[in-house]
Amino acid sequence: MTHTSVSAYAAPAPKAPLERITIPRRELGSHDILIEIKYAGICHSDIHTVRAEWGDGGNFPIVPGHEIAGVVAEVGAEVTRYRTGDRVGVGCFVDSCRECDNCRAGLQQYCTGELGNVGTYNATGRDGETTHGGYSTHLVVDENYALRIPDSLPLDAAAPLLCAGITLYSPLAHWKAGPGKKVAVVGLGGLGHMGVKIAHAMGAEVTVLSQSLRKKDDGLRLGADHYYATSDPATFEQLAGTFDLIVNTVSANLDLNAYLGLLRTDGTLVQVGAPEHPLPVAAFALIPGRKSLAGSMIGGIPETQEMLDFCGEHGLGADIEVISAEQINEAYERVLASDVRYRFVIDASTI
Numbered sequence: 001m002t003h004t005s006v007s008a009y010a011a012p013a014p015k016a017p018l019e020r021i022t023i024p025r026r027e028l029g030s031h032d033i034l035i036e037i038k039y040a041g042i043c044h045s046d047i048h049t050v051r052a053e054w055g056d057g058g059n060f061p062i063v064p065g066h067e068i069a070g071v072v073a074e075v076g077a078e079v080t081r082y083r084t085g086d087r088v089g090v091g092c093f094v095d096s097c098r099e100c101d102n103c104r105a106g107l108q109q110y111c112t113g114e115l116g117n118v119g120t121y122n123a124t125g126r127d128g129e130t131t132h133g134g135y136s137t138h139l140v141v142d143e144n145y146a147l148r149i150p151d152s153l154p155l156d157a158a159a160p161l162l163c164a165g166i167t168l169y170s171p172l173a174h175w176k177a178g179p180g181k182k183v184a185v186v187g188l189g190g191l192g193h194m195g196v197k198i199a200h201a202m203g204a205e206v207t208v209l210s211q212s213l214r215k216k217d218d219g220l221r222l223g224a225d226h227y228y229a230t231s232d233p234a235t236f237e238q239l240a241g242t243f244d245l246i247v248n249t250v251s252a253n254l255d256l257n258a259y260l261g262l263l264r265t266d267g268t269l270v271q272v273g274a275p276e277h278p279l280p281v282a283a284f285a286l287i288p289g290r291k292s293l294a295g296s297m298i299g300g301i302p303e304t305q306e307m308l309d310f311c312g313e314h315g316l317g318a319d320i321e322v323i324s325a326e327q328i329n330e331a332y333e334r335v336l337a338s339d340v341r342y343r344f345v346i347d348a349s350t351i
Contacts, residue, residue, distance in 0.1 A: 007351050008136035009325050010061035011050035017329045018050070020351070023063055023132045025140045033082050033143050034074040035090065040134035041067030041160040041318070042344040044190065044251055045274070047332050049122055053276050058122040065134025066092040066120040069149060069159035070348070079143045087149040089308070090134065091162035092298050093117035094145050095125060106302040108145075135328070137351050147305050150312025157317025160190065160343040161308060163298065164318060168195035168247065169307040171270040171296040172202060175245045179203040184239075184246040186230075186259065188215045188222075190335075191249035191272065193319055193342040196222045198307075201314040207243070209235070209259075218341065222319075236261060241289075249273050257285040260293065268292040318343045324350035 008023045028034055046064035048054050068090040072082050082088060096103050097113020111117040118125050121133030149158045168191055177183045183204040185195040192208070199206045200223025207226040208219040216227040228235045241264050248259065251273040260269055260281070271279070271293070281293060299307065311317065319342045323331055331344040 006136055006138045008063045008132060009328055009351060010063045010132075010135070012061045014050070014052035014060065018135070020325070021061060021063075023136060025138055026127070026129065028074060028076045028140060029142075030076045030078040031143050032076040032140050033072050033079055033088070033146060035068070035070040035088055035139045035141065035146070036073040037068055037070040037134055037137055037139055037348040039069045039156045039159040039322070040065040040346045040348055041163065041320075042328070042331055042335065042346065043067055043160075043163050044335060045163070047335060048251070048274070048276070054274070059130050062122045063132035063135050064121055065136070065346075066090070067159045067162045067164065067345075068120070068134035068139060069155040069162070070139070073138070076143075081143045082146065082148075087151065087155060089147045089149050089158060089162045090120060090139060090141055090145065091147065091166060091304055092120055094120050094131060094141050106300040108300045109298045134348075135325070135346060135351065137348055145301065147301070147308055149308060152312045152315060153308075153317050156322055156345050156347075157320055158308070158311075159345050160194070160318035160320065161311055162304070164190050164194045164343060165198070165311060165316075166299040166304045166307050167191055167272050167296070168249070169198050169310070170299040170303055171247055171272065171294075172199050172204075172245075173303070173306075174296065175268055175270065177202045177204040177245055181205070181244045182207070182242060184209050184243045184262065185224075186246060186248040186254070187250040187273070188219050188342075189249065189338065190318075190340070190343045193218070193222055194316075195247055195249060196224050197316045198311075200224070201310070201316060207239075209246075243267055245270065247272060251275055253277050253279060256280075256293065257282050260285040260291055263289065263291045265289045266291070268294055270294045270296050272296050318345075320345045322347055326350065
């Protein structure tokens with residue numbers, strides 16, 4: 001297999017600062033497209049991975065980035081979906097088995113094939129090569145795993161939709177957030193702020209549950225109808241039995257039993273944040289009221305395109321702070337300190 005080399009930013013070892021390196025990208029296959037990356041969002045998953053907080057961290061050096069927006073620079077000989085110049089995005093995976101029931105149903109995120117879905121970075125593709133993510137200048141991907149970004153969305157604000165946007169859209173759509181439904185979003189960060197925007201656009205009554213009231217004005221501006229501080233014990237008394245759906249975006253260990261108490265009968269708490277440690281749940285937090293505790297992971301290709309089209313129709317991009325590649329390590333520290341409103345996006349021209 002022949003390769004071409006491109007510039008990228010990578011973590012050379014667990015917990016090490018990211019630095020500029022050169023990585024290989026495969027030559028175009030017949031169904032591949034070459035994407036000139038314009039912007040790449042910084043997801044908390046990137047930080048978890050390069051800091052080896054989800055197991056051993058995998059194959060270093062790791063080039064993170066699965067919120068990718070760019071322009072098609074070249075197409076393979078048999079590509080039919082895209083042409084040079086098209087605005088495209090790539091999310092959390094770049095391949096799957098294509099044959100299992102989930103893949104055939106458009107649920108590639110839940111691929112049950114031998115490799116599962118192939119992550120955009122820190123994974124091994126079907127060709128045996130390690131995948132490298134969006135903190136780079138170019139990416140080669142099969143056309144079937146790229147998404148079309150609507151013209152109404154700026155590429156920089158669209159990049160975080162490829163993870164943060166679909167991570168919230170999928171459970172909100174699956175559990176039918178909409179008129180007449182009371183939805184709570186736990187945490188107003190990179191994920192949560194998109195949850196508020198999307199749930200509001202779907203027509204639900206939206207409440208933000210945040211540790212403090214520090215971001216209340218932002219929450220209401222983004223579309224929340226109500227905003228409560230979870231550090232106040234009275235919140236859990238006042239809101240007991242209120243919500244049809246709660247989506248927990250927080251990647252820290254919260255008392256899920258307390259949040260389950262906020263559900264009404266047949267309500268569902270959906271976990272999308274991925275804490276480092278297990279979350280204990282008491283049986284009697286679920287049994288009374290026939291409550292459900294569920295998980296959700298991004299979306300398949302069809303649903304991700306549906307999300308992008310929905311966001312394009314409603315003008316929903318992420319609230320972002322664009323940074324240069326030299327600011328990545330500083331941005332990581334600021335994410336950990338909750339000092340971002342609400343997503344850092346790397347200008348790939350600085351890589």
